[in-house]
Amino acid sequence: MEQYVIKGGNPLNGTVEIGGAKNAALAILAAAIMTDETVLIENLPDVRDINVLLEAIQGIGAIVERVNRSTVRINGSTISDVSVDYEYIRKIRASYYLLGALLGKYKKAEVPLPGGCNIGSRPIDQHLKGFKALGASVDILHGSISARAEALKGSEIYLDVVSVGATINIMMAAAMADGLTLIENAAKEPHVVDVANFLNSMGANIKGAGTDTIRINGVKKLHKTEYSIIPDQIEAGTFMMAVAATGGSVTVHNVIPKHLEAISAKLLEIGCQVEEMDDAVRVERHGRLKKTNVKTLPYPGFPTDMQPQITVALALAEGNSIVTESIFENRFKYADELVRMGASIKIKSNTAVIDGVEKYMGARVSAPDLRAGAALVIAGLAAEGITVVDDIEYIQRGYENFEGKLRSLGAIIERVSSEKEIQKFRMRVG
Numbered sequence: 001m002e003q004y005v006i007k008g009g010n011p012l013n014g015t016v017e018i019g020g021a022k023n024a025a026l027a028i029l030a031a032a033i034m035t036d037e038t039v040l041i042e043n044l045p046d047v048r049d050i051n052v053l054l055e056a057i058q059g060i061g062a063i064v065e066r067v068n069r070s071t072v073r074i075n076g077s078t079i080s081d082v083s084v085d086y087e088y089i090r091k092i093r094a095s096y097y098l099l100g101a102l103l104g105k106y107k108k109a110e111v112p113l114p115g116g117c118n119i120g121s122r123p124i125d126q127h128l129k130g131f132k133a134l135g136a137s138v139d140i141l142h143g144s145i146s147a148r149a150e151a152l153k154g155s156e157i158y159l160d161v162v163s164v165g166a167t168i169n170i171m172m173a174a175a176m177a178d179g180l181t182l183i184e185n186a187a188k189e190p191h192v193v194d195v196a197n198f199l200n201s202m203g204a205n206i207k208g209a210g211t212d213t214i215r216i217n218g219v220k221k222l223h224k225t226e227y228s229i230i231p232d233q234i235e236a237g238t239f240m241m242a243v244a245a246t247g248g249s250v251t252v253h254n255v256i257p258k259h260l261e262a263i264s265a266k267l268l269e270i271g272c273q274v275e276e277m278d279d280a281v282r283v284e285r286h287g288r289l290k291k292t293n294v295k296t297l298p299y300p301g302f303p304t305d306m307q308p309q310i311t312v313a314l315a316l317a318e319g320n321s322i323v324t325e326s327i328f329e330n331r332f333k334y335a336d337e338l339v340r341m342g343a344s345i346k347i348k349s350n351t352a353v354i355d356g357v358e359k360y361m362g363a364r365v366s367a368p369d370l371r372a373g374a375a376l377v378i379a380g381l382a383a384e385g386i387t388v389v390d391d392i393e394y395i396q397r398g399y400e401n402f403e404g405k406l407r408s409l410g411a412i413i414e415r416v417s418s419e420k421e422i423q424k425f426r427m428r429v430g
């Protein structure tokens with residue numbers, strides 16, 4: 001078990017480079033098996049979730065060649081098995097993208113039903129509704145979803161909830177169905193658009209990704225491609241919010257500023273300066289933060305994946321702020337940990353009522369999930385004294401070299417794996 005140890009109180013200054021979008025990459029890697037030709041994917045983040053999905057793809061018989069940390073070649077011609085092992089789903093829910101990819105290509109797939117997770121119950125009924133509308137029979141047997149069809153037939157599908165996963169999974173299957181599929185009330189997140197662009201670069205015919213209605217004209221075959229994944233909007237937002245919490249001035253490079261608009265708008269509201277450049281944003285904070293209210297919404301609204309990070313900043317702002325989580329039911333688990341660091345936050349159902357404090361005090365806390373874990377690190381960076389964050393494997397699932405990037409901005413943070421190392425850190429920097 002590893003921990004982060006942090007000596008807080010230093011403003012962040014300098015430049016940081018953002019990696020490829022994890023959540024785009026997870027879907028794109030699954031979609032890459034849909035052709036028998038070799039696909040080259042660049043700008044992959046080197047994070048745990050990606051590496052587990054690559055193992056799952058190998059597990060069904062595809063050839064996976066890691067060219068370097070951020071580049072992989074995948075060839076799906078050798079796939080021998082359309083059944084994905086439970087081990088992978090258990091480690092990473094997004095292995096369920098193999099359901100849409102395998103169903104589209106082979107018209108059959110078997111994937112264990114993902115359970116709930118730390119942020120909520122996370123049903124996948126909309127994914128299954130989409131597959132059924134395309135003509136697949138979908139059964140749940142012994143904890144696994146089995147989907148098969150003689151032929152997939154284009155259809156009109158209205159999603160009852162805006163779901164990133166369902167939009168992408170249905171888009172993949174429909175890319176190789178006969179005829180036209182319309183996905184209505186589709187998710188519009190940048191990674192939905194990236195997956196559509198990737199599939200189109202393989203010869204799919206998908207229009208309207210990024211709007212409410214996606215039109216997919218099925219094709220018989222997909223072909224090889226070389227594709228570079230978009231920058232990670234949430235990794236970028238996390239560094240932007242870290243500057244809000246600690247103060248300082250950081251230029252975040254390799255981003256698409258348009259994807260960050262909801263985050264930039266909130267940073268401006270709370271008193272930060274934000275300057276957009278072509279492929280970078282600079283965030284500065286000098287005085288005390290101002291209060292605001294935030295409600296998470298599907299894109300282009302404020303992302304749920306940034307909710308814990310902005311809460312950490314708002315808990316240091318002057319006055320009362322309210323944060324409402326409208327996507328997942330259990331995404332405030334970190335609030336108790338923040339309270340232990342001196343925050344004043346009351347959770348009432350899906351709302352956090354925050355009474356801003358002047359400062360956090362270092363404490364030992366544990367990361368309940370990926371984004372909340374990153375948020376607790378930010379709190380540690382802003383806190384007086386030393387913070388130890390336990391369970392950082394959650395953070396490593398989605399942030400590449402988080403501590404290294406923060407250190408390059410002047411943070412005092414180390415990754416350690418024993419109580420002895422924590423003691424040494426305390427003696428050295430305490």
Ligand code: EPZ
Nearest residue numbers: 023094122123124125126127161163164165305327328370
């Ligand atoms: C994706 O999850 C992301 N994961 C999540 O990122 C992100 O929080 C989420 O989208 C929302 O933006 C990946 O891309 C791998 P949804 P996903 O389907 O696709 C309900 C992170 O930290 N719903 O858009 O699972 C669902 O319960 C993570 O990187 C149904 O009711 O999210 C939720 O309330 C965690 N039925 C809402 O829709 C369904 O069939 C949105 O979920 C599907 C979803």
